[in-house]
Amino acid sequence: MDDPAPGPQRRSVTARGGYGSVVVTDPATGERVEVRRSARRRRTISAHREGDRIVVLLPAHLGHAAEQEWVGRMVARIRDRERRRRPGDGDLAARADDLSRRYLAGRARPASVSWSAAQRRRWGSCTPEDRSVRISDRLRAAPDWVLDYVLVHELAHLVEPSHSRRFWDLVSAYPQTDRARAWLEGYETGATAGARSA
Numbered sequence: 001m002d003d004p005a006p007g008p009q010r011r012s013v014t015a016r017g018g019y020g021s022v023v024v025t026d027p028a029t030g031e032r033v034e035v036r037r038s039a040r041r042r043r044t045i046s047a048h049r050e051g052d053r054i055v056v057l058l059p060a061h062l063g064h065a066a067e068q069e070w071v072g073r074m075v076a077r078i079r080d081r082e083r084r085r086r087p088g089d090g091d092l093a094a095r096a097d098d099l100s101r102r103y104l105a106g107r108a109r110p111a112s113v114s115w116s117a118a119q120r121r122r123w124g125s126c127t128p129e130d131r132s133v134r135i136s137d138r139l140r141a142a143p144d145w146v147l148d149y150v151l152v153h154e155l156a157h158l159v160e161p162s163h164s165r166r167f168w169d170l171v172s173a174y175p176q177t178d179r180a181r182a183w184l185e186g187y188e189t190g191a192t193a194g195a196r197s198a
């Protein structure tokens with residue numbers, strides 16, 4: 001009788017050797033936060049933005065309470081920094097002009113572009129009658145490429161008011177359209193879920 005062939009060896013693999021990563025959604029803002037722990041990182045704590053999420057780097061040994069505190073502090077720091085370098089209305093108009101030139105062949109010529117605190121449900125709006133564009137305050141903390149997408153979207157409405165095929169052809173000249181739409185959808189989902197559980 002032959003010995004049975006040895007089965008596949010199950011080797012237990014130590015999970016990432018002290019390195020872990022977890023992504024959470026901040027219920028207050030819908031912001032995605034990735035917490036990365038590294039055994040090699042002994043003392044330093046840092047944070048930066050990677051696309052649609054804020055990444056916080058922590059030493060592996062940090063306890064849960066300290067982790068919570070540091071993540072909150074670092075996320076607030078990144079968001080503050082982003083808010084501080086947000087353009088005012090004048091800068092927003094200049095930015096819109098630039099985007100119109102680059103992606104819409106300069107055909108969208110808004111009379112005014114401004115931030116609006118009234119837009120809680122929409123990201124932006126466009127009134128073709130007076131050629132005004134308003135951008136929701138909620139985007140002040142969004143990454144630049146998301147803000148640019150919303151600007152291009154509203155500017156394109158000056159050329160094509162409806163969400164027609166022609167409209168989306170215009171908007172898709174902006175290369176980050178799909179990515180930005182996914183980011184905004186994720187934000188809405190996160191913000192809605194947070195509001196429900198609050």
Ligand SMILES: [Zn+2]
Nearest residue numbers: 153154157163
């Ligand atoms: Zn639209």
